[in-house]
Amino acid sequence: MQIISILMTSKFVIESFWQQGANCVVLAYSKAMLLTYGLQNSFKKRKIGKGNLVILRDESSLFLSRKEIQKSNIGNRIYFRKYSNRKKARDIRKIKEFVELVFAILVQRLQLIGYNGKEFTRTHSKKALTKEGMTTERFHELIGIKKKPVHKLLKKDIQKIIRKKAVLLYHNNHIVCASRGRFNEDTGTAMITDKIPVLHGRKAKGWFELK
Numbered sequence: 283m284q285i286i287s288i289l290m291t292s293k294f295v296i297e298s299f300w301q302q303g304a305n306c307v308v309l310a311y312s313k314a315m316l317l318t319y320g321l322q323n324s325f326k327k328r329k330i331g332k333g334n335l336v337i338l339r340d341e342s343s344l345f346l347s348r349k350e351i352q353k354s355n356i357g358n359r360i361y362f363r364k365y366s367n368r369k370k371a372r373d374i375r376k377i378k379e380f381v382e383l384v385f386a387i388l389v390q391r392l393q394l395i396g397y398n399g400k401e402f403t404r405t406h407s408k409k410a411l412t413k414e415g416m417t418t419e420r421f422h423e424l425i426g427i428k429k430k431p432v433h434k435l436l437k438k439d440i441q442k443i444i445r446k447k448a449v450l451l452y453h454n455n456h457i458v459c460a461s462r463g464r465f466n467e468d469t470g471t472a473m474i475t476d477k478i479p480v481l482h483g484r485k486a487k488g489w490f491e492l493k
Contacts, residue, residue: 290373292317292447292461298377300469303359304415306457308388309466310450311425312381313459317448318492321380325387325426336387338426344394346386354386354404359412361469384425385411391424418450418457428493435478435489443489444474451479451486 295316301309315324319339326337333347362378365371392407398417402410410416422429433439435451443449444463451458451465458465458481463474467481478485 290377293464294370294373295377296459296461296464296466297363297471298374299360299362299381300466301360302468303412305359305412307416307418307421308358308385308411309360309381310452310457310459311421312384313461313466314448314450314492315384315425315427316377316380317459317461319427321376324380324384336383338387340423340426340428342426344387344390346383346390350390351382351386354389354408355382357408357412358382358385360385388424395424397424415455418452422492430491430493432488432490435486437476437478439489440474440476440478446491449489449491451481451489453481453484453487455484456481 295313299309299312325339328335328337330345333345333350335343335345337343360381362374362381365374388411389404389407392402392410393404396402397410398420429450443451443460447461449460451460458467460474460479465472465474465479472479480486
């Protein structure tokens with residue numbers, strides 16, 4: 283399924299944005315959602331007044347105004363690639379809108395339902411998402427999606443993972459989304475070969491996919 287245009291390939295999505303900070307889980311899930319569900323099917327939006335009622339895939343909902351989205355994304359430490367090509371620039375704008383909406387949803391959901399038994403203010407939500415980092419075991423619940431079972435990453439899995447369109451690889455301190463063997467590391471791109479991928483200096487220990 284095409285996401286927007288024929289230009290928006292797996293490579294394009296993986297290389298289109300990156301983080302500076304501890305927000306790897308936001309980026310990994312945003313890329314996995316784009317590649318698994320696409321822009322239109324990750325969640326539904328219904329225009330109401332000066333904002334949107336956002337309906338997540340688990341049928342939970344929340345209201346976000348444009349002002350709320352902008353306010354939530356101040357200091358998100360997410361950076362987007364720039365292109366002079368008109369079609370690529372258009373697709374980047376669409377991806378940016380999507381990622382900023384995901385970030386705003388996470389900020390609000392942390393305040394509404396908390397995480398791992400903790401309550402969050404707006405300030406603490408943004409700090410947790412950008413500076414402190416978050417555990418990934420239940421992170422999918424915040425964005426209203428489901429994930430498939432988690433697997434220990436073994437060498438025999440590597441060729442299977444390389445063929446997948448969207449797989450999340452992780453260890454205790456970092457998580458990335460890989461697509462067709464390609465994943466983002468800081469501002470660059472790395473390729474999975476025949477070895478266990480190294481993420482920020484440590485070998486990945488597990489992998490899973492979104493449902």
